[in-house]
Amino acid sequence: MASSSQISKKYEFDCQYLHCFFSSNDLSNQQKIVKILTSKNLEELKLIQQLYRSVYGEDLLNLVNNTRKKNEFARVVYLRLSEPNARDAEMLWNAVFGSGSVNLSTVIEILCSRPSLELYSVKQAYHYVYNTNLEHDLALKISGSFKEILVAVAKSSRCYNGKVSTSMAMCDSKTLYEAMESGRCIDEKTIISIMSQRSTEQLKSIFISYKQLYGHEFSKSLKCNKCGQFGKELRTIVRSIQYPDKYFAKKLRKSSNNDVREVLIRTIITRHGIDIKDINQAYASKAGNTLQSLLRRKFDDTFMAQFLVELLN
Missing domain, CATH: 1.10.220.10 (Annexin)
Structure with a gap:
């Protein structure tokens, strides 16, 4: 030392x-x-x-x-x-309380792309700094299906035990299938229960098992008409958990000119050393150019652009 x-x-x-x-x-x-x-x-x-x-x-x-x-x-x-957990806690607070309406995009990004152990630490940092509970604040400020789903994801961080069970994933994938197919309406309560009681890593294993058993992604099942708005919003969450690189790449492609600088900054800083290269590849495969090119366009090849490009590289 x-x-x-x-x-x-x-x-x-x-x-x-x-x-x-x-x-x-x-x-x-x-x-x-x-x-x-x-x-x-x-x-x-x-x-x-x-x-x-x-x-x-x-x-x-x-x-x-x-x-x-x-x-x-x-x-x-x-x-x-900033220390990553404190940084994420501050970004969550700003997303929930920083303006008149909740920035759902940022909330989803942080809750769904972090491993459960990290998310648990983020929640602790949030409570320490702001003396309030993240799950309570999400339930207070968010409405509709997103409230139930995001609170469930926030709760899921309690379930991390360092292990992924493939046998449990198989059982849960069958339960999800039954919740989707057994009636005229989907069983939202059962789906929410699974989302709240399984770690991020375990959820990924469930989605893999679902595709192995039924030949298509769980997120594809959520496109059917009977899933309604709940299915549309759950699909966003599932995709962000299952394929964070594709989720971030899509966010960057779909962001408005007013928002893209902020999304670029947040993505590069928080995903540096994790999966930023995968995000760059996913972005390039759809956009036809790299994040480096996007950075130089949006920041006019300035000192800021140079800094962010270096983090990308």
Whole structure:
């Protein structure tokens, strides 16, 4: 393990560059800033923040936070430096309470693309910072079928035990089929029950088993007329859990000009080191160009575009 003096020596220049950039608005070392923030992993960024506090007597994240309202780049850096669970908790809070209406797209994105263990930690961070329960807030602010489904997904994080049972997945896939086919209407209660009592990883196994048994995706079954609005909304959730790369790629393709910059930032920051390359491939296969091209168009090949492209690469 590296000693504190070795850590100080390794990251002291990084701290100096960051201090000059965010405290003195010194723009002469933009390339250095990009390299620092894109070449380091989360653990290294945490060490840099610890050293920064000891050298300058202030919190780097707070410093960046104080400038992010008037500086889009600072806002992106804030997301990059934030601990992932705290970052996701803050994004959820803003999506639920940040404006007049709930940003369902962001809520779905976070709840459905995170492994259950991560989602459980996000919920803990949410409760710690905002002194309220995420499931309660979702039930309070969301209406219709999405409320039931998203609250169920939020509850499912409690069910993570580190294992996936293929035999249980087979049984549950049969239960889903019966819930879909046994009557004139689908059995929404049974479907919600399964969604709330199985981890994200187990749900993926259920959807795989369903296709093996019945020859088509569960999400395809939800297209039938008797599924109605519930089926349409559940299909969105199922697809985002089962194929997060395709879900993010579709979001980027379908986002309006006003929203696409925000979606790009959020996607690249939160999926960096996870599946951003898969998302890029899924996007390119449908759009005919890469996320790098989209970034340069939407950010006019600016410093921000360079930063995000480096994270993509």
